[in-house]
Amino acid sequence: MITDPTGRPADTRERTGHSGTDPGGATAGSPRPPVARPPHAAPRRRRRRAHTPLDPGPSVPLTLVTGLVLVYTLLPLVWLVINATKDQEDLLDSFGLWLGKDFQLWDNISRTLTYDDGAFVRWTLNTLLYVAAGAGGATVLAVLGGYALAVYEFPGRRAVFAVVIGAVAVPGTALAVPTFLMFSGMGLANTPWAVIIPSLVSPFGLYLMWVFTAQAVPSELLEAARIDGAGELRIFFRIALPLLAPGTVTVLLFSMVATWNNYFLPLIMIKDPDWYPLTLGLNAWSAQARTAGGEPVFDLIITGSLLTIAPIVIVFLLLQRHWQSGLAAGSVKE
Amino acid sequence: MRTRSRRRIFAAVAATCALTLGATACGSPDPGAEGSAKDVESALEAGGKVTVWAWEPTLKKVAADFEKKYPKVDVELVNAGTGDKQYTALQNAIAAGSGAPDVAQVEYYAVGQFAIGKSLQELSPYGASAHDQAFTTGPWSAVKYGKGIYALPMDSGPMALFYNKKVFDRYGIAVPTTWDEYVEAARALHKADPKLYITNDTGDAGATTSLIWQAGGRPYRVEGTEIGIDFADAGTAQYARTWQKLIDERLLAPVTSWSDEWYKGLSDGSIATLSTGAWMPANLVTGAPAASGDWRVAPLPQWTKGAKAGAENGGSSLAVPKASKNKALAYAFIEYATTGAGATSRVSEGAFPATRADLESQAFLDSPFPYFGGQQANRILADAARDVGAGWSYLPYQVYANSVFNDTVGKAYVSSTSLAQGLEAWRAASAKYGKDQGFSVAEQRGRTT
Numbered sequence: 195m196i197t198d199p200t201g202r203p204a205d206t207r208e209r210t211g212h213s214g215t216d217p218g219g220a221t222a223g224s225p226r227p228p229v230a231r232p233p234h235a236a237p238r239r240r241r242r243r244a245h246t247p248l249d250p251g252p253s254v255p256l257t258l259v260t261g262l263v264l265v266y267t268l269l270p271l272v273w274l275v276i277n278a279t280k281d282q283e284d285l286l287d288s289f290g291l292w293l294g295k296d297f298q299l300w301d302n303i304s305r306t307l308t309y310d311d312g313a314f315v316r317w318t319l320n321t322l323l324y325v326a327a328g329a330g331g332a333t334v335l336a337v338l339g340g341y342a343l344a345v346y347e348f349p350g351r352r353a354v355f356a357v358v359i360g361a362v363a364v365p366g367t368a369l370a371v372p373t374f375l376m377f378s379g380m381g382l383a384n385t386p387w388a389v390i391i392p393s394l395v396s397p398f399g400l401y402l403m404w405v406f407t408a409q410a411v412p413s414e415l416l417e418a419a420r421i422d423g424a425g426e427l428r429i430f431f432r433i434a435l436p437l438l439a440p441g442t443v444t445v446l447l448f449s450m451v452a453t454w455n456n457y458f459l460p461l462i463m464i465k466d467p468d469w470y471p472l473t474l475g476l477n478a479w480s481a482q483a484r485t486a487g488g489e490p491v492f493d494l495i496i497t498g499s500l501l502t503i504a505p506i507v508i509v510f511l512l513l514q515r516h517w518q519s520g521l522a523a524g525s526v527k528e
Numbered sequence: 529m530r531t532r533s534r535r536r537i538f539a540a541v542a543a544t545c546a547l548t549l550g551a552t553a554c555g556s557p558d559p560g561a562e563g564s565a566k567d568v569e570s571a572l573e574a575g576g577k578v579t580v581w582a583w584e585p586t587l588k589k590v591a592a593d594f595e596k597k598y599p600k601v602d603v604e605l606v607n608a609g610t611g612d613k614q615y616t617a618l619q620n621a622i623a624a625g626s627g628a629p630d631v632a633q634v635e636y637y638a639v640g641q642f643a644i645g646k647s648l649q650e651l652s653p654y655g656a657s658a659h660d661q662a663f664t665t666g667p668w669s670a671v672k673y674g675k676g677i678y679a680l681p682m683d684s685g686p687m688a689l690f691y692n693k694k695v696f697d698r699y700g701i702a703v704p705t706t707w708d709e710y711v712e713a714a715r716a717l718h719k720a721d722p723k724l725y726i727t728n729d730t731g732d733a734g735a736t737t738s739l740i741w742q743a744g745g746r747p748y749r750v751e752g753t754e755i756g757i758d759f760a761d762a763g764t765a766q767y768a769r770t771w772q773k774l775i776d777e778r779l780l781a782p783v784t785s786w787s788d789e790w791y792k793g794l795s796d797g798s799i800a801t802l803s804t805g806a807w808m809p810a811n812l813v814t815g816a817p818a819a820s821g822d823w824r825v826a827p828l829p830q831w832t833k834g835a836k837a838g839a840e841n842g843g844s845s846l847a848v849p850k851a852s853k854n855k856a857l858a859y860a861f862i863e864y865a866t867t868g869a870g871a872t873s874r875v876s877e878g879a880f881p882a883t884r885a886d887l888e889s890q891a892f893l894d895s896p897f898p899y900f901g902g903q904q905a906n907r908i909l910a911d912a913a914r915d916v917g918a919g920w921s922y923l924p925y926q927v928y929a930n931s932v933f934n935d936t937v938g939k940a941y942v943s944s945t946s947l948a949q950g951l952e953a954w955r956a957a958s959a960k961y962g963k964d965q966g967f968s969v970a971e972q973r974g975r976t977t
Contacts, residue, residue, distance in 0.1 A: 283818050286792040371620075378624030465581070465608045465617060465627065481610045484786035486685070486807040486842055487585050487879060488610075489814040492788050 278302060278500040282493040302497040309494055310479075314501075316468065317475035321454060323386065324471055328393025329449035336396055336445050340403025341434060345416065358404075361397035367458060374462045388463035389471070393453050399445040406441035407434070443516040447509070454506050472502045563856055565655040568863075571856035575600025578854065578861050581608040581618065582633035584682065584844065586877035590865045593873060603861060611635065615642075615927055618849065622647050628851035630858035634679055635844040636670035637734070640750070640924040642847065643673035649848040650676040654859040662867055666840045666916040667882040671847075673924075674752065679845035680866040681882035683874070685805020686912035687738060687828045687841050690812070693901070694822040695724065695797045703826050707770050710801075710829045714779040717800055725781035726774070728799050731941045732785060733933035734841060735804070736767075741839035741920050743767045743831045747955075749970070750921050756970040757923070757959050759951040766831055768947040775940060775947065782941075791815045803828055805841035806909040810878040813899050820898070825905040828912065838915035843882065880909065887913055925965060929958045 273290055279302070284294030306314050343354060377388045411434050419429045435442075457473040464470060467478060476498050483490030580587065580603060591603040606629065608617045615638060621628040634642060642648045656677040660668065667681035691703055696713075699720040704710040714726035729735065740747060745763025749756035774780050781799055783789045793799035794816040802808060812823060828838060846862040848855050864870040871883045881887055887910045896902045923929050936957055937950035945953075962969045 283795075286788065286795055287818075374620060375624050378621070378626050381626060383621075383624065383627050462617075462620065465621075466606055478607060478609075481583070481613070483788075483791070483815065485583050485585070485610050486683075486805065487810045488583070489585070490788075490791055490811075492791075 274496065274500050274503075278497045280493065282490070285493055285496070298493075299497075302493055303501065306494045306497045306501065309491065313467065313475060314472075314498055317470050317472045318501075320386070320469055321471040321473075324389050324393065324456070324460075325450055325453045327390045329446065329453040331390070331394040332396040332399055332449040332453075333442060333446045335394060336399035336403045336449075337435075337438060337442050339400045340405075340441075341407050341411075341430065341438070343400075343404045344407035345411065345413075345434075358397050358401050362401060370458060370462050373459075377463065383463055384465050384469070386469055389456070389460050389469075392459055393449070393456065396445070396449055396452075399449055402445055402448075403438070403441055406444075407438060410437050410441065440516055443513055447513050450509060451506060472498070476502065563649075563653045563859070567856035568654055568860045571854065572598055572601065572860050574857075575602075576854050576857050577602045577604060578631060578857055579604045579606060579629040580631040580633075580846075580861065581606050581614055581629040582631070582846070583607050583610045583614065584633055584879070586874040586879045587633075587865065589873055589877055590870045593870065594861060594864050597864075598860075601857065601861075612927065612931070618642075619645075619647070622849060622851050625851070628849045630848065630852040630854055631862055632847050632849055633682070633844050634847045635842065636667065636681075636840070637737075637922045637926045637930070639671055639679055639845060639847065640673055640922055641927050642849075643676070643678040644753075644924040647849055647851075648678040649850050649852065649855050649859075650678060651680070651848065651859060652677050654856065655863070656680060656859075659863075659867060662884060663882050664884060664887065664913050664916070665918060666913070666920075667843060667845070669918075669921075670840075670843075671845050679847035680862050681843070681845050682866050683807060683843050683879050684882040684913060685807050685840050685842035685880065686909060686916055687742065687803055687805055687839050688909055688912050689801055689803050689826045689828050690808055690823055691801040691826060692797045692799075692819065692822050693824045695800045704829045705827070706833050707829045707831055711770060711773050711779075714774055715777065718777075718779050723798050725793075725799055726779055727801050727803070728781040728783040728785060728790060728793060729774075729941070730780075730782055730784045731934050731938035733930035733937075735785075736933070736937065737922075738839045738841040739771070739803070740764050740767050741917060742828065742837050744837065744917065746919055746921075748921050748923050750924060753966070754968050754970065755923065755962055757955045757962075759948075759955050763831075764951065765948070768951060770831075772940075772947050780941075795819050797822065805843060806880040806912065807842060809897060809899065809905065813878075821901050824900050824903055825897075825908050827908055836915045837917055838912045839920070840916055923958060923962070924967070925958075925961065928961055929954070932957050932961075 276291060276293060277285060279297050279299040280288065280294035281296065281298045281302070284296065284298070288294040343351065373392055374383065377383045377391075382388050382391070415433060416429060419433055424432070455473065456471065457477075460471050460474050461477075464474065467475070470478065476495055479491050479495050479498065482488040483492065575598065578601065580591065582605065587605060591605050595601060595603055608614045608629070614633070618628065618632055634648075639648075659680065663681045664684060664686075666686070667684045671677060671679040671681055689703070695717070696703060699717060701713050701716050701720075702709070704713045710726065717724045717726055737747075740759075740763055743763035743766045745759075745761050745765075745767065747757060747759050747761065747764055749758070781793060783793055783799065790799065794802075794812065795818045797819065809825075812819070816823075830837060846866060848858045848862065852858050865874070867883060871881055871886055875881050875886050875892060881892070886892055893906050893910060894904060895906060897905045933954060936953035937947065939945040939953075940947045940950040959969045
């Protein structure tokens, strides 16, 4: 049973897509000597460079297109931040991209955290549990599996390769009903296990670690270690693991984002609001506005959404450095 | 946009599960007659846990009261999603054979689908038939399927006209008493200020069937597994003719109900009326607090001047799934929640009752609504409950039929397709699905087009 735990691979790809432009720019720039130049010298150099065929200089249409994409990408985020500062009345009445009458952000945050007996806090803790157990476990399994597949020769390796590649292509949605029936049969539906266990399997992470190990761990190094009398476990933990750190961080980041944003899997598995992750919880609040007798809480949903994406943005910014060097590894011939 | 595509996924999953469900239900023999009123008493004495899947907010208080009265009973209230989402989850749980709740909230239009799928416990052995005088006719007939009683009515939604008095007063427009006057008022409002609309509509199966119901149309005929679908009767035609005018002249705000835009429209008066169920006051109070004092309630406009015809919109019941492990205790809870003290406490929390006793109580009728400027709105709503037209039934697979409403009738709102053509396409799609499910679907009687 291999499930793409995100259920929405497009999301992941999109996310990594635009942060991907960053490391791309950094690596393109890195062969240049990182010598600080006096600022006034910069324009002159650029003008001179514009004539070399290898560095044609800035392109106006490309900059415009990139600028548009940037605005398009950031606009929803800006909207979210601005509207998290409004109360419900302002939210419905004022212009979406400008502040309302009062600045309600702190009040909104405290009401979000306390509304419905502090359900939001509970959902945050649930999400953290799913991310720690699911994404953490997925990373461990991917590193172990990827290393084994890259380093050891064994019969059937090609078959494993085919299965893993095939599994990357199967959308999580297609497996939702079978997964649900299976977990229900095992009596695990509506328990946290039903979210954690499928999240542990990440075919994409496995494939990434496999390719990364093949690049980052030279077989000569392993042979040398074996000749020196090191055991396989010792080789893995003392030699290979440090070399694999950038790849590990990448897989961890992928799985964390996927598990944090996971919606479909918990949606079909979890019925008890006490075990909802944030995604389902916010959806439940949103559904409240569509119920006879229910109370619409659009202001809390928007503030809650902001609080929900904040940790993932922070994690991305903190781990980005490792991730960049990870992608750069092997791209330059030494 | 996103919700709609998600809804499609749900419909697909639901359809798959409905098939599996049909297969399992056909395969297992009926456990036969079981349960009695005595079982209910002993279950209450023994105590235990009842899991309730419901989204209705006033049940929180009922559950707490029930636990207080019967300390050995533990009621676990779970919001497993609203409407379709909960039905999908319920069908999944029943198909999977585990995880189904002891009590489920089921809207009236969906009771038939679950009853015919043999997913619900027949409740008369537990004493449900004793309540046949307790509830108003509309809801009571909705929970019966064939000869069995498959749920107890929790609330009801007799329709009334909610209108923004401030807007009507400002432009000197009289509150419409017939649908022809309603169209006139729509024109006058929109002419006075192009931002104003008489109401919003982007195609809503529940609203359409309710207005056909009020116009005297009875498009669905259900006798066991024999069904008839006919959108060519006089009532339906009258509805389609009138509503077509509103669509053609662009007098309906292109806003989907329950969206944030909708609440905004209700707040600022750009959506001037709603013809909807009697449960609406609670939503106005919490969803459009800025418009407090602007709104009033009036009787639903009539199709013929001076008539007194009504219909229901929305409303739901509490049912006991067959998969429940403690049916007697589950029945005890739904009986408490829908009748007597439970029902009264829900009314005090803002729900609209389906029980005659609560509808007729003086306290209920006299209570003023500060939101409606002190109006004793329940008098109008209680009258509406009495005027609900008899003989209406939904399809035994109305959940499915409603899920394809926007693909058929919905076209009338966005293209040159007429409402009548849209309804005909809806009929065809519903009939085809019925046949595929093994119903015998009667061909349309006397089409007159």
